[in-house]
Amino acid sequence: QQPVQSPQAVILREGEDAVINCSSSKALYSVHWYRQKHGEAPVFLMILLKGGEQKGHDKISASFNEKKQQSSLYLTASQLSYSGTYFCGTAPPRDDKIIFGKGTRLHILP
Amino acid sequence: DAGITQSPRHKVTETGTPVTLRCHQTENHRYMYWYRQDPGHGLRLIHYSYGVKDTDKGEVSDGYSVSRSKTEDFLLTLESATSSQTSVYFCAISESILVGNSYEQYFGPGTRLTVT
Numbered sequence: 001q002q003p004v005q006s007p008q009a010v011i012l013r014e015g016e017d018a019v020i021n022c023s024s025s026k027a028l029y030s031v032h033w034y035r036q037k038h039g040e041a042p043v044f045l046m047i048l049l050k051g052g053e054q055k056g057h058d059k060i061s062a063s064f065n066e067k068k069q070q071s072s073l074y075l076t077a078s079q080l081s082y083s084g085t086y087f088c089g090t091a092p093p094r095d096d097k098i099i100f101g102k103g104t105r106l107h108i109l110p
Numbered sequence: 111d112a113g114i115t116q117s118p119r120h121k122v123t124e125t126g127t128p129v130t131l132r133c134h135q136t137e138n139h140r141y142m143y144w145y146r147q148d149p150g151h152g153l154r155l156i157h158y159s160y161g162v163k164d165t166d167k168g169e170v171s172d173g174y175s176v177s178r179s180k181t182e183d184f185l186l187t188l189e190s191a192t193s194s195q196t197s198v199y200f201c202a203i204s205e206s207i208l209v210g211n212s213y214e215q216y217f218g219p220g221t222r223l224t225v226t
Contacts, residue, residue: 041217087152096141102152
């Protein structure tokens with residue numbers, strides 16, 4: 001079952017912060033975050049595992065709330081290069097299939 | 111960067127014709143995946159493979175078949191293409207970076223297929 005992402009789209013000015021949420025109706029083992037720029041392939045950002053710590057990648061970090069079956073992606077002091085569509089994906093334990101959400105479009109204005 | 115290529119990169123075909131898309135990797139990764147991407151739907155898994163001749167269905171497998179006779183190649187076939195199969199198709203491979211059986215995926219450049 002596809003995880004639900006919110007918001008569907010967001011427009012920010014350079015330097016502002018953004019939060020993208022991902023929720024699932026099923027218990028999660030892992031949450032995967034990818035970014036896709038227009039006309040390109042999705043690129044891996046990070047994985048969060050059940051029981052693991054909050055991850056960070058430059059000024060992009062994420063959290064994983066197992067009880068709420070949610071993950072959030074935090075983009076701090078956004079840069080123009082952050083523009084793109086962000087996908088979260090979820091996977092149950094011992095499963096190599098990732099089910100992706102529909103994506104969140106992020107547009108950064110100068 | 112993982113070595114993944116897809117061919118063709120663009121294809122226009124007519125309804126009812128068979129189409130085969132190829133994904134080729136040079137990384138010797140065990141897992142390979144086929145996704146389709148459509149506006150408003152995100153990435154949806156069609157089929158995946160966890161080894162030579164070992165494949166399984168994903169979320170949207172109807173109308174598609176796959177084959178993997180070699181580690182490096184994963185073929186996606188549309189036996190009789192329909193207009194609803196117009197989409198961008200991505201292949202992905204995964205390597206294990208974690209003990210807990212959860213893998214990051216590397217995506218190929220995509221194939222844009224138009225069925226008229």
